[in-house]
Amino acid sequence: MHPAPSVIIFSSFSGLGFGLLFWLGLGMPAMTGWAAFAFFVIAFGLAVGGLISSTFHLGRPERALKAFTQWKTSWLSREAWCAVAALLLMGLYAIGMIFFGQRWALPGLLGAIASLATVFTTSMIYGQLKTVPRWNTPLTPANFLSLCLAGGALLAGQVTIAVILLVVAAAVQVAAWLRGDTALRDSGTDMATATGLGNIGTVRAFEPPHTGTNYLLREFVHVVGRKHAQKLRIIAIVLMAGLPILLMLLPFNHFWGILAVLLHLAGVLCARWLFFAQAEHVVGLYYGKR
């Protein structure tokens, strides 16, 4: 799949933002006043910034509000609802924490649940696609949720929880990669089933429909980056989990905390780039590109 920067930035930043909102909603940390303000600015900035970034890949962004209508079947529509619910509930909760010095537990708890639900719906947009066998697994939501919770805990300064969750997130990430490498082969979809010609003999793409490229090839048949995929995976896991865990085990210091967050974010961006760049859409089979 084409690794569109807007979607990579959206899912990484908003995942981190909603992760922080989750922990804030549970009162970890339960700060009030200016300290709370700083935390909520970071959380809302990441979550809302990511959501705005996601509209850049729309062909008709001015009609984006219509996306709220089909929550019965569409994960994208459900994501829109969950995101709005999470932002409203957490907005209310933030007002209480910042201006009234009070922790309203109910909106906090509901906001925390809605924040996680938003990340879950995001992951299911990809996880539901049978056409991309690498994504079509419960490991996709597990991957997104574990990173969201770990990154959020890191931002919220929950050192012990963050270390445990980073280990979990790294394990899920490695599992997703290992399963993903054989997912297309295991899916049973190949050129023989795509063309229905497999019972005659071995099928080879002889001529593409056009001499030039097209939307399908640009969007779904991205092959750049596979050469360095293994190296990028090691870089991603070291940045995402390895170095932040080491920094968290050092005596706590705000500078190391900020560095850990930045390294983690860089690792998540790298992993998310691989998530798209390595995903094989079955339409590529028609072009003999798998």
Added chain:
Amino acid sequence: MTQLPTHTDKKLGLVIDLDTCVGCHACVISCKGWNTENYGAPLSDQDPYGADPSGTFLNRVHSYEVTPKDGAAQLIHFPKSCLHCEDAPCVTVCPTGASYKRVEDGIVLVNESDCIGCGLCAWACPYGARELDQAEGVMKKCTLCVDRIYNENLPEEDREPACVRTCPAGARHFGDLGDPASDVSVLVAERGGMDLMPEQGTKPVNQYLPPRPKDQLALPADEQIDILAPFLEPVATETKGFLSWLDKTLEKI
């Protein structure tokens, strides 16, 4: 709504004969022509006369080489457009309700004024049947020429999809695949029509007729019949006259 109908009155679709298709791409051109000039946003091209041309097409013809274990390789031309699936994954993923499957005839359509161009339906389609128009920013797909098949302003013989109407080889057939007595259903039953990627669970309406066996003429050399051979026999076996004398004389020299 993007909920799929539980039942459609008809299952209109195409039957594509891979045995007969000659790969001329006439269906591609007639499709592009009709759907650029009629319903919905035109099918745009980007840099059409430049170094890197590309454009929106609702129908594309691939060509595959199939090599059997024994015998010669076959070249098979393979037209591909929307298969108007019964369990269309492109419809249910749509967040705006722009994509829908019609109850009356099962055609899968896009309401272009509701489409936000998110591209998710194209991601969900295993066949590459949907393309996001780069000029209009909305999703384009085969409409089964919904503006031809019911169009009473057209002569009756033209009330079928443009690709079917134009195919010079008769490799494309249009009809109701939900009616077991229809011409297309009979054809599918006779020729063993098949689904593409059945394991994806999309239940496509369009059917593909597999190529017929091509190797029946490959008899052993002594059994081969050359229908031209009798006509290529020498006309005169016994020669006579001046030229015959000249021929024999020259042979002796």
